[in-house]
Amino acid sequence: xxxxxxxxxxxxxxxxxxxxxxxxxxxxxxxxxxxxxxxxxxxxxxxxxxxxxxxxxxxxxxxxxxxxxxxxxxxxxxxxxxxxxxxxxxxxxxxxxxxxxxxxxxxxxxxxxxxxxxxxxxxxxxxxxxxxxxxxxxxxxxxxxxxxxxx
Numbered sequence: 001x002x003x004x005x006x007x008x009x010x011x012x013x014x015x016x017x018x019x020x021x022x023x024x025x026x027x028x029x030x031x032x033x034x035x036x037x038x039x040x041x042x043x044x045x046x047x048x049x050x051x052x053x054x055x056x057x058x059x060x061x062x063x064x065x066x067x068x069x070x071x072x073x074x075x076x077x078x079x080x081x082x083x084x085x086x087x088x089x090x091x092x093x094x095x096x097x098x099x100x101x102x103x104x105x106x107x108x109x110x111x112x113x114x115x116x117x118x119x120x121x122x123x124x125x126x127x128x129x130x131x132x133x134x135x136x137x138x139x140x141x142x143x144x145x146x147x148x149x150x151x
Contacts, residue, residue, distance in 0.1 A: 007128055011057050014121045019050025021114030029107040049114070057121045068129045077130060084126035091119035 023046040025033075033040050042048040064083060068076050098112050 003132075007124075008058075008061070011061070011121055011124070012054055014117055014124075015054035015057060016046075016050045018053045018114040018117035018121070019048070020046040021110045021117065022046075022049045024108075024110040024114075026108040026111070029111060053118050053121070056118070057125065060122055061125050064125055064129050068132065080126045080129045084123060084130070087119050087122035087126060090122070091116060094119060 022043050025043070030044060033044060042052060060083075064080060067079050070076075071079065094115055095112075098107075098115070
């Protein structure tokens with residue numbers, strides 16, 4: 001439990017840094033958000049961007065936590081690898097988009113680094129669960145035989 005809390009604090013710090021970096025977009029990026037992409041106005045305020053990033057990372061952490069506890073150890077590891085591959089793919093596609101799309105390129109490098117930190121956070125979540133030992137609940141038959149042996 002202590003490691004999980006420390007990891008969630010690490011994700012909070014990573015999200016704060018991501019929100020700050022995305023709020024440091026270029027002037028032309030701010031104009032574009034004000035005029036055309038109003039749904040992204042939250043990215044202009046660092047703590048709002050950080051809250052969104054942290055919220056999404058918490059949802060991903062929750063999903064992977066449930067899968068880690070509910071699935072067989074091999075299935076859980078396979079799913080974490082799939083999530084890791086999805087995060088790596090998202091990082092690659094984000095980088096490609098920032099490189100190829102002129103309007104996204106205008107947002108400048110700090111904004112890009114903030115977006116990359118989101119994908120890095122998701123990769124860390126997958127690696128956290130891949131490194132974490134899976135606690136197995138005792139089978140009902142095992143619990144019954146243990147109880148009988150004690151009597």
